[in-house]
Amino acid sequence: MQKKNHALKRILLCSVFLLTLAIQNILAQQPSPHIIEGIVSNEKGEPLQGVVVHEQSTNESVVTDASGKFKISVSRASAILVITNTGYSEKLVAVSKDTGNLNIALSIYNKELEEVVVVGYNTVKRKDVTGAVSGIGQEEIKSRPVDNALEAMQGKVAGVDISSNERPGTIGDINIRGVRSLTASNSPLFVVDGIPLITGGIENINPGDIESIDILKDASATAIYGSRGANGVVIVTTKQGKAGKATLNLNSSVTFENLVDNEKMYNAGDFITFRRWAYYYAGLNATTGISSYPRGDQPDEAFDKTFFSATADPYAWANIAQGWASGTWDPSKVKTTDWRGKVTQQGVTSNNTISVSGGTDKIKAYGSFGYLNNTGTIHGQSFERYTARANVDIA
Numbered sequence: 001m002q003k004k005n006h007a008l009k010r011i012l013l014c015s016v017f018l019l020t021l022a023i024q025n026i027l028a029q030q031p032s033p034h035i036i037e038g039i040v041s042n043e044k045g046e047p048l049q050g051v052v053v054h055e056q057s058t059n060e061s062v063v064t065d066a067s068g069k070f071k072i073s074v075s076r077a078s079a080i081l082v083i084t085n086t087g088y089s090e091k092l093v094a095v096s097k098d099t100g101n102l103n104i105a106l107s108i109y110n111k112e113l114e115e116v117v118v119v120g121y122n123t124v125k126r127k128d129v130t131g132a133v134s135g136i137g138q139e140e141i142k143s144r145p146v147d148n149a150l151e152a153m154q155g156k157v158a159g160v161d162i163s164s165n166e167r168p169g170t171i172g173d174i175n176i177r178g179v180r181s182l183t184a185s186n187s188p189l190f191v192v193d194g195i196p197l198i199t200g201g202i203e204n205i206n207p208g209d210i211e212s213i214d215i216l217k218d219a220s221a222t223a224i225y226g227s228r229g230a231n232g233v234v235i236v237t238t239k240q241g242k243a244g245k246a247t248l249n250l251n252s253s254v255t256f257e258n259l260v261d262n263e264k265m266y267n268a269g270d271f272i273t274f275r276r277w278a279y280y281y282a283g284l285n286a287t288t289g290i291s292s293y294p295r296g297d298q299p300d301e302a303f304d305k306t307f308f309s310a311t312a313d314p315y316a317w318a319n320i321a322q323g324w325a326s327g328t329w330d331p332s333k334v335k336t337t338d339w340r341g342k343v344t345q346q347g348v349t350s351n352n353t354i355s356v357s358g359g360t361d362k363i364k365a366y367g368s369f370g371y372l373n374n375t376g377t378i379h380g381q382s383f384e385r386y387t388a389r390a391n392v393d394i395a
Contacts, residue, residue: 034076036095038102039068040083048085048106056080056092134158135214135235141207145253145351147374147383148203149210149236150174160215160232166259168347168374168383171203176217176232188215188232189225196228202236206370206387208251208353211237239357241366241393246358257347259377261340269331272308272320273297279307299329347377364393 040051047068054061055074062072072081074095083091088106095102134157141152150171154162163172179186190197192205216224216233225233266274277296284291294300301324304310310317323334355368370387 034074034097035071036074036081036099036102037069037071038104040064040070040104040106041068042088043105043107045105051083051085051106054082054084056082134160135212137212138210141210141213142251145255145349146207147349147351147372149205149207149213150202152207153213157215159217166377167381168376169203169385174234176215180231186231188234189228190234190236192236193238196225202234204385204387205236206353206368206389208355208370209238209368209387209389211239238389239355239366240391241357241359241364243359243361243364246356249355250353252352255349257349257377259344265340268319268334268336269323272323272331272334275307343379344377345375345379347375349374362395366391
């Protein structure tokens with residue numbers, strides 16, 4: 001019996017010894033933990049509280065305190081920390097046992113929003129109303145040196161017909177998807193920054209102050225504005241102040257305009273010949289084929305005095321008589337008056353806008369002053385406009 005007890009003791013001692021060696025071997029294989037410390041801040045260097053610091057592929061996570069500090073125990077000699085916080089982009093940081101105190105800066109998560117359109121009381125995605133909404137933005141407005149915003153839209157908005165008006169200070173007609181009435185007005189409703197205009201359009205708004213122009217058609221217009229939107233709605237959104245340092249912008253342009261008329265006009269000699277032929281055919285005898293007046297290409301001074309009423313209009317005859325000064329007809333001696341040139345001129349348009357914008361997250365401001373001077377292409381049709389605008393947005 002004693003021999004059996006000694007044998008059992010020996011077996012038990014051997015088992016304990018082997019188990020101890022196995023545990024030591026397992027512990028030796030497990031990496032010792034490493035303590036990583038650091039601070040998490042934003043782009044401005046301000047500490048962030050509540051930021052989650054997580055070791056990748058493990059369950060180890062900590063949260064930063066009010067000072068943005070954290071302390072985490074990583075299980076590997078080389079690990080990756082995943083830094084996450086609401087409103088900020090996720091950041092991966094590689095660490096090792098030799099890593100000292102970390103200073104981690106997170107950047108704001110800027111995901112570009114889908115383009116939206118303001119329609120009355122809310123906004124909708126442009127892709128959801130493609131057939132009913134169209135418009136242009138600030139860049140397209142600035143790309144054309146025009147007096148008013150409607151001129152900038154000509155030829156750029158599908159389904160919208162905008163006519164031209166050469167008189168400075170006036171706008172042409174605008175029809176959205178054709179003429180809807182033969183007797184009533186076909187003009188659309190203009191809405192500026194959410195306020196419908198009772199009278200007038202947007203000809204007095206400085207194009208430099210406009211951020212975007214959207215046009216609502218069909219049901220998208222009447223669903224919000226009722227019968228007033230039957231001819232469509234032109235929604236104008238003006239510029240607002242933006243957070244950041246104050247910025248000063250100057251936009252100045254000078255354009256030259258001329259009336260282009262390719263219609264060939266008679267000079268004085270051509271007109272005189274035309275009048276002679278008119279008398280020749282008026283005095284033509286249909287039976288004999290003989291006219292009581294000479295042919296247009298065979299001028300006669302005595303008949304010219306009759307044709308052009310030398311007695312009734314001595315000023316006109318004095319000019320025509322210059323063609324007979326040599327005794328034979330010379331049309332080059334007759335002076336031609338350019339009556340069209342008497343009333344037209346080269347138009348010069350000077351458009352100047354100076355604006356300032358800036359503010360903080362809580363208060364933003366925008367102000368501008370504009371001056372437009374259009375001399376016009378016809379005498380007496382000049383146009384001058386002063387515009388001033390200011391807005392303040394307090395959150």
